[in-house]
Structure formats: C-alpha cells, structure tokens
Amino acid sequence: MSKRSIIPILYILFLMLPIYWLVAMSFKTTNEILSGFSLFPQTFTLENYKVIFTDPSWYWGYINSIIYVSLNTVISITVALPAAYAFSRYSFLGDKTLFFWLLTNRMAPAAVFALPFFQLYSSVGLFDTHLAVALAHCLFNIPLAVWILEGFMGGVPKELDETAYVDGYSFPRFFVTIFLPTIKAGVGVAAFFCFMFSWVELLLAKTLTAVAAKPIAATMTKTASSAGYELGLLAAAGTLTIIPGAIVIYFVRNYIAKGFALGRV
C-alpha cells in the first residue's frame, strides 16, 4: 500500500457516507429517526421494505421504471447501430453537420422541453405510457449511443468489412454474425450509458406520466408530501433505486472507463 492510495480511499469514504446514512435510515423506525440522532439503527426493522414490497403503488413504480428504461435502451441501441456504422465507414452529404446537431441535443435543458413534450405526447395519444418516456429519453440517449458506438467501430479495421464481402457475405449477415460480435464491448458500454441516463432522469419521466407508467422516483415525491414525513419509508425506497444501477455497473466494470475514452469529440 503506497502513500498516495490514501487519496482514493478518502474519496471513496466521502462517496459512501451519504449512501450509508440513507441505508441506515431505511432500517430505522420513523419514531427512532425523529426522536434523535443515532449512528446505527437501535431497533433494527424491515418494516419500511415490507411496505414497499406489499403496496402495489410502490412496487409498480419500480416495474414502470424498469420497463421504460429497458425499452429506451433497446430502441436507442437498435437505431444507433446502423447510424454509427454509417458515420464510421462512409462520408456523405452533411455528415459532420448531422453529427454535431445530434450532440447539441444533449445540451438542451430538460426544463425547456417539459411542457412541449407534454403537449406533443398528449396529442399523439401516448401520454402516460411507457413508450412515451422511452421515446422521450431517446432525445439525449441516441446521440450518446451513436457517439460511443462510432468510437468503437472506428477502432475496427475496414479490411474486416471488405474481406467479408469478398467471401460473399451479404450486408445484414456480415453485420449480425461478424461485425456485432467484434464490437460487443462497445454495445455493452453504450447500453450501460443509455440505462444510466434513462434511470436517473426524472423531470421528463414525471411530466409524461400520471398513473399507469409513473416512475418510482415520482412515486417517492408524491408519498413524501401526502403521508407527511415518513423518512424511513423514503430512505428504503431510495436505497432500492440504487440497486439496479449497482448490478448493471458490476457487469460492465471493465468497460466503463473505456466507453467515453474511445468516443471522438
């Protein structure tokens, strides 16, 4: 252990403290939380989690979130793959302009789009559906997915494509059986970032849903205000929102750092 490893250790400690506090609070009774400060739960309880797992208005929030996040990831990757291939292999009229325009969509403040999005999705009859949120999140996820995938595809030599055509592969067959497996790390990284940004976004998800597709994060704000100060319940719900992210991150841990590094600016 060298002297400089004290820096990452301190940093990780700083990152873990608020998370520890949230988790500790989720195991406390509301009484204990309000009665005063305690570093560890004095009367350990699973009551808060039991409420969440038995009350449909709670657990459906999780299911809704997972549905639209998965839907968004699938849509984003599916349409981004051919586009990224086009950007990495061909030059065509307006390609650079188009690429930059795509990236500018990441710069639009979500607050700007909240109201027009509500009107747009209401007028096409998609309001309060999982598809509406999944499509809306494409605004910032597709540009990101194209950007990351293009970076990975750029690292694959063009000779691979040419050899396959000489061997008589058709384009779709080449793309699915040869090209995709070659860049599967890139697909993983892109899917990870799509999942991440769709999972953490709330403003648009909340604006576009009412009951049927309401995300967990929005359920939390509603319950907090109507049931008074149920901190324990809030903490348990918050703790549960960390878990999907933690699982996904574990699977792509060897690629996350690479993901952005290979993309071009």
Next chain:
Amino acid sequence: MKTENQKAWFFVLPVLLLVAFNALIPIMTVVNYSVQETFGDNLFFWEGLGWFEQILRSDRFHAALGRQFLFTFLILIIEVPLGIIIALSMPKKGIWVPVCLVTMALPMLIPWNVVGAMWNIFTLPDIGLLGYFINNTLGIEYNMTRSPVAAWVTIITMDVWHWTSLVVLLSYAGLVSIPDAYYQAAKIDGASPWKVFRYIQLPKMKTVLTIAILLRFMDSFNIYTEPFVLTGGGPGNSTTLLSIDLVKIALGQFDLGPAAAMSLIYFAITLLVSWLFYTLMTKDDAK
C-alpha cells in the same frame, strides 16, 4: 479513408426521424410560444420579440444567470482538478481497480431526486449525519434552510459528490492508455513527477478531458432536479439557478410566453459556451 456513399443516409434515417420528432417539434412549440401572448382559452396574440426584450432586461434573469455561471464555474474549478488528482493516484492494476471503479461510479447511477433527498437527510441539523456532526461535534452553526452560504456549500458539495467520478473515470481511461515505455523513458531522462505529468500524462488525457469538461459544463449548466429537491431554490432566492427559475415561471406562474423566450435564450447560451469550449480545447489539433 472513408468511402463516399450517399446511401449511408438510409442508415442514419431512423436516428434522424426519432431525434427530430423529439427535438424539432418541441423546439418549434417553444419558438411559437415565445412570440405570442395568451390569456388562456387557447387565444393567442402576436407579441413579436417583446418577451425576449423583457427577459434580457429583467434583473431577475440576470441574477439567476449570474448564480448559474457562478455554480458552473465553481463546479468545473473543483471537480476537474480533483478528478485528475484522484485518477493519478488510483492503482493501475490489481483487484482494487474494479473495486474503485464500481464504488466511484455508484453515485452517478442514483436517480437525481434521490440524490437530492439523500443529501437532504444527510445534512439535517438535528438528525442528519453531516448536519449533526458539524453542529454538535464541531460546534459550527450549519443550517442550509437559514443560511445562503450553507445552502451554497451544500449544493456544491453534493455536485462534487455526484459527478467528480465522471472526471475520474475519463481521466483514468486516458491514463491507462499510456504505454509503460513512456514512463521508462522519462525515468532514464530523470524527469520530475511534475514534468511527467505536464509532458506525458496531461497530453494523453487531453481528449478525454475535453469530453469531461464539455459534459460537466452542459450538465451543471442545465442542472435542475438535485438542487431543487435539496433547497427548493432557497433560502430566499439564493440558490435559484436558471433552470429552477425557468420552471417557476413556466409551470408555477404559467407565463408561457416569457418562459419560452427564456428557454431559447438559455439554450442559445449553453450552445454558445459549449461551442467556445470545444473550439478552444481542440484548437491545437487543427494545426
């Protein structure tokens, strides 16, 4: 060399349609509102550029914009150097690498309003871990619902907590791509650690740092949910950043015209500054 092929447009078409549906229609709605006045009942009157003039001249907008720039400036000046320092001191190989990467990436995967709520209960003066520690153990008065300074310190600390890891991960990705031979050569030449950093590590991190700074700029300039949940823009208006003010006008007061005009000005500023950053940071490559 890329082949010229106009048929490639067909590959890009689905992306184009989906993004255009999400970007162009809403932005046209906003443009439409920004030049009209409404008194409800779907009655609209032509207003011209009046709203733009009103927003650009209003003290409230200037104040919110000033706070927004201050926030973003502080975020960049803290997170970028801090992220580089942490990345430099991380292990290059071994079992601690995945542990570091996973724990560091964790805050970025927490929904933004949960981040706000989490920091709220973390800093409560009577029952929050940090709030209790500062008030009772250190004996310093700290309550972000009363003191604007405490509120600012808290939102900055929260963002450092939330997003420094992005800079760390990107810098780290740049660092591990440096071949060992570079370091050996530097050692033979007797280069100081500073020289190694300045002439080997920093140039290699340039691309990823450009991405990191651009992303951190865009996201901190557009930040809404976390500070809104944490402070609600208070105490007073002290932490009302641009987007919080915008949502107040658009959905709180339902002043669609001014809110739309403000959105467009906001978007234009973000684009302009991003473009400036981008041009400045990639200037040397063009030569």
